[in-house]
Amino acid sequence: MNETVTIDIQRASQLLKLLGDPTRLTMMQLLKSHECCVCEFVEIFNMSQPAISQHLRKLRDIKLVKEERKGQWIFFSINKSHEDYSFIQSILEQLPKQDESIEKLEVQGLRVCCE
Numbered sequence: 001m002n003e004t005v006t007i008d009i010q011r012a013s014q015l016l017k018l019l020g021d022p023t024r025l026t027m028m029q030l031l032k033s034h035e036c037c038v039c040e041f042v043e044i045f046n047m048s049q050p051a052i053s054q055h056l057r058k059l060r061d062i063k064l065v066k067e068e069r070k071g072q073w074i075f076f077s078i079n080k081s082h083e084d085y086s087f088i089q090s091i092l093e094q095l096p097k098q099d100e101s102i103e104k105l106e107v108q109g110l111r112v113c114c115e
Contacts, residue, residue, distance in 0.1 A: 011084065015062075015087065018062065019088075023055050024055050024058065029092050029095050029098045030098045034102050035068075035077045037075050038052050063079055063082055064078070065078060
């Protein structure tokens with residue numbers, strides 16, 4: 001049963017602006033079903049670590065993603081308890097899955113390259 005939850009226009013606009021960046025939108029789609037660390041995103045997006053960290057900081061600042069320290073590494077996941085998760089989820093459900101990016105990392109032996 002899908003419960004319709006409305007959010008105000010200002011909040012929706014803020015979220016859509018944040019997710020309007022293709023890198024952040026793809027990150028959210030990946031995090032929907034996979035925990036990832038910065039080094040994995042560096043490989044997936046072929047971007048520098050500081051650029052990836054900047055994208056993640058923006059998502060973390062409004063609590064769309066959460067982080068968990070495992071040893072010296074930090075893994076990110078989507079925050080399913082976020083007040084606007086149902087809104088975000090409805091957007092992500094319209095997008096193609098990104099599992100192939102994770103599968104490529106696994107084939108290359110880079111899936112958890114930071115452990």
